[in-house]
Amino acid sequence: MRTQAPLDAATVESLLTAAVAAPSIHNTQPWRFRLDPGSQALEVRSAPERTLPLSDPMHRAQYLSVGAAVFNVRLAAVHQGWRPEVRLLPDPREPGLLATVRLTGRLGADDQPSDPGLYEAIARRHTSRMPFTGRPVPEPIVAEMTAAACAAGARLHVPHRAGTRRLLRVTAAAEARNHAHPERTAETRTWITAPGADTGYGIPITALGPPDAAARMPVRDFTGALPALRLPALWFERHVQVALLWTSHDRREDWLRAGQALQYVLLTATAHGLRTSLLHQAMEWPDLRAATALPGHKRCHPHILIRFGYGPDGGRTPRAPGHCAVRPAAPPATATETS
Numbered sequence: 001m002r003t004q005a006p007l008d009a010a011t012v013e014s015l016l017t018a019a020v021a022a023p024s025i026h027n028t029q030p031w032r033f034r035l036d037p038g039s040q041a042l043e044v045r046s047a048p049e050r051t052l053p054l055s056d057p058m059h060r061a062q063y064l065s066v067g068a069a070v071f072n073v074r075l076a077a078v079h080q081g082w083r084p085e086v087r088l089l090p091d092p093r094e095p096g097l098l099a100t101v102r103l104t105g106r107l108g109a110d111d112q113p114s115d116p117g118l119y120e121a122i123a124r125r126h127t128s129r130m131p132f133t134g135r136p137v138p139e140p141i142v143a144e145m146t147a148a149a150c151a152a153g154a155r156l157h158v159p160h161r162a163g164t165r166r167l168l169r170v171t172a173a174a175e176a177r178n179h180a181h182p183e184r185t186a187e188t189r190t191w192i193t194a195p196g197a198d199t200g201y202g203i204p205i206t207a208l209g210p211p212d213a214a215a216r217m218p219v220r221d222f223t224g225a226l227p228a229l230r231l232p233a234l235w236f237e238r239h240v241q242v243a244l245l246w247t248s249h250d251r252r253e254d255w256l257r258a259g260q261a262l263q264y265v266l267l268t269a270t271a272h273g274l275r276t277s278l279l280h281q282a283m284e285w286p287d288l289r290a291a292t293a294l295p296g297h298k299r300c301h302p303h304i305l306i307r308f309g310y311g312p313d314g315g316r317t318p319r320a321p322g323h324c325a326v327r328p329a330a331p332p333a334t335a336t337e338t339s
């Protein structure tokens with residue numbers, strides 16, 4: 001079935017602007033977009049040149065990032081008055097095609113309106129690696145974040161203090177292993193950029209955070225062998241609030257679902273004035289990833305730790321313009337892809 005009218009350039013641009021605002025591991029932005037001129041579906045592919053062979057050999061973090069971008073496309077489509085239909089891994093013959101988003105028609109008066117606060121949160125969400133105030137997040141907000149993860153096909157576990165300490169301990173162990181692994185450190189370091197660098201990818205030094213003076217919070221050290229770039233240590237919140245995002249299967253489509261859930265949770269938090277940051281180090285070592293799973297839960301496949309709370313905003317990271325080369329309604333022979 002086709003949409004009622006070909007997508008116009010402004011609509012496509014708004015979908016792609018939302019897509020590329022998504023978080024991605026090391027800001028690799030591992031996605032490519034193409035508008036299929038026939039079906040008017042936005043095709044989302046992985047970008048094989050922007051992977052992390054050592055820390056993400058299975059591409060799970062890449063799928064999480066792409067899933068987050070797909071969630072933003074859905075929100076932007078609804079914001080523009082369209083009904084989006086998302087298909088994950090739609091073509092077994094083309095494993096690099098991770099998702100399609102087809103706009104099946106205009107939203108009607110009876111359609112459930114989506115929360116406009118979520119769409120607005122897309123541009124306001126930034127990773128904040130600074131210390132938070134430690135003010136507890138009210139339970140109803142945590143419940144909304146948990147419900148958001150469920151609605152997107154994943155689960156969010158928000159542990160009490162002992163559980164939080166356990167997850168941070170495992171993350172600290174992963175951080176120590178990363179530190180002792182020169183090749184991994186070098187891989188991470190290649191995605192750190194100098195202020196004003198002429199690139200749309202990677203994390204500017206200005207968006208990094210300080211280490212925790214109390215060594216309770218295992219923030220990722222992106223500077224590796226260049227300690228001169230490290231900020232002076234600061235005191236982080238004493239009672240860290242984290243949530244573990246997990247799914248009950250561990251297939252490629254689950255990784256994409258987890259990515260959508262991740263973004264749903266982050267935007268829900270942002271809409272409530274929270275700051276968030278991500279701790280993925282433990283997921284990069286199979287035994288430590290397993291150690292973050294809920295004890296006694298056989299089908300808990302962890303994906304990422306989300307730290308949340310009140311505090312300062314994060315520094316800005318750049319984006320490569322995702323919209324330039326997609327030609328709405330272009331004839332098949334000239335349809336182009338963009339990164």
Ligand SMILES: Cc1cc2nc3c(=O)[nH]c(=O)nc-3n(C[C@H](O)[C@H](O)[C@H](O)COP(=O)(O)O)c2cc1C
Nearest residue numbers: 023024025026027061064126127220278279280317
């Ligand atoms: C799968 C995934 C893993 C991430 N892991 C970490 C991490 O371990 N430490 C960290 O500080 N940020 C992590 N991030 C956040 C990215 O560095 C961040 O999204 C990217 O630099 C873009 O910045 P923004 O979130 O402010 O838009 C991760 C993001 C994703 C999607």
